[in-house]
Amino acid sequence: MKSSHNVKQSPTSSSERASVEIRLSPERIVRFLGWVVVGLAAAHFLGQFSKHVLGYGSLKGMIPLFDLDLEFNIPSLYSGLSLIGCAMLLGAIALLKKQKRDRYLRHWQGLSLIFLLMGVDEIIELHERTIKPLRNALNATGIFYFTWVILGFVLVVLLAIAYRKFTLSLPPKTRNRFILAASLFLLGTLGIELIGGYYAYIYGKENLIYSLWVALEEGLEMAGILVFIYALLTYLRSLSDSITIHFERSLSAPTNN
Template sequence: MTAIVIVLTVTGVAGQYYKETLDIYPSLLKVVDSLNPNGASNNLVNWYQSSTLLFSSFLLLTIALVKRAERDIRVRCWIFLAITFLYLSLEELTSIHEQAMFALRRVFTVDELVFLEWLIPTILTAVFFLSYLNFLRSLPARIRRLLIAAGSVYVTGAIGIDALNIKLLDMLDTEITSFITSGSTAFKYALMGGIEEFFEMAGIVIFIYALTAYINSEIIDKSFVNNKKNFVFASMKISLEKTEIMRKN
C-alpha cells in the first residue's frame, strides 16, 4: 500500500507539471486528470482513498463484532469509529467538504475561510481525541503509538495543508465553475493538493497497519491461545474421567 501511495502522488504531481509545460495529447490528458488530486471527485486518487477508508471501516466493524461477543465495555467506541470511517469513505467520493468550501467563498473572505477551515476541524479533532483518551490508554502501547501517529499524519494533510490550499485556490480563476488556469499558480495548487493527499493516504496506511496488528495480536493470537487452553483442559478432563472409570472397574 505504501508503494501505491508514492506512485499515485508522484505520477499525479508530475502529470500536472507536464500538463502545464507541455502540449499533451487529449487521450493522455484524461489519464493525467484522473491522477489529479484536485480534479473531479471520481478521479483515481479519490477512489483509492475511499476504498482504503471503507476497508478501515470494515476492520473496525470486525473488531467491534468481536468485542461485542466478548461483552467488552468499549464496543461502542469501535462501532462509532467504524461509522466515522464509513462516512469519510463516502465523503471522499462525493466531495461534500470541497463543495461546502466553494459555497462559503461567496460569504467569507479568503482569510476568514482559511481561519474557519483550520479552526472548526481542529476543535472537532481535539474533542474527538479527548473523548477517546481513555480508549487509547486501554490499548496496547504499540497499537496506541501507531494510532496516534496515523491520526497526526492524516490531520496534518486534512487540516493543515488543506487550509493552505484555500489560499492558493483564491489565486486561481475567480470563476468557481471553471478550473482552467495557466501559469505556475495552478501547478503549485496541484503540488499542494498532492502533498495533502499524500499525508492523508499515508495516515490511512498507518491506521490500517495498526488495526491489522491489533487484530493479529489481540484477537487471532488470543483466540488461538484460548482454544489451545480449552483443548488441553478438555484432554485433561477426558483423561481424568478415563482414569476414574478404570479405577472403579
C-alpha cells in the same frame, strides 16, 4: 425353487463442509498499498508537470484521471476504498469486542461508522460542497479560503474529547500507531489544506505549485491511512492467533441408485 438377490443400499445424499483459508499479512498488505500510493503520487506529478510545464492539456483525459485534487477518479476511489477498508477492520474488531463485552465497544462501533462516512465523502467529495456557502456566510479569505476546515477543526476537537479515555486504554504500540496515523492524516487534511487554501486565494489553483501542495496534502492523508490500516491489522492479530477469512460451501455427494 427359491430365488433371492441382495440389493446394496447406498446413502441417498451426504453433505460435507469444505473451507478455503486466506491468510492476511499486515506487512504485505501495507507494503502493497504503499506502492499504490507512490504510483498515484507519481502519476499526479507527471500529469501536472505535463499540463502546466509542457502544455499537453488533459492527454485525452489521462491527467484528470489521476489528478489528486479532483473527485470521481482513480485517486479519490482509492482513498475512499481505503477508508471503507478501515471501517471494515474496525467493524471486525468491534465484533470481537462484543463477544468479550468490552467497555469500549461503542467506541469501536462509532469509529467504524465514522470511517465509513469518511470513505463515502472521499469518493464524492461532499465536504467540498460546503466551501462556497460557508465562505460566503463567513466572508472567509486567506488560510480559511477552503472554509470547510473550520468544521473539520471543530469535529476533531469533539472526537479528541470523546475518545480521550479510549485512546489511553489501548496497548502502547497500538496507541502510538493510532496517534501517528491521526497526526499524519490531520497534518495533510487540515494543516496543509490551510496553506494550500492561502496559496489558492493569492495565486489561484491552475499552476504547478498549487498541484505540489495538493500532492503533499493527499500524500500525508494516504500515509496516515496506511499507518492506521497497519495499526488495525496488527491489533487484530494480537486479539487472535491469526487473521483468516473462511469461505464455506456445501458439497453434495452423487446419489447411487
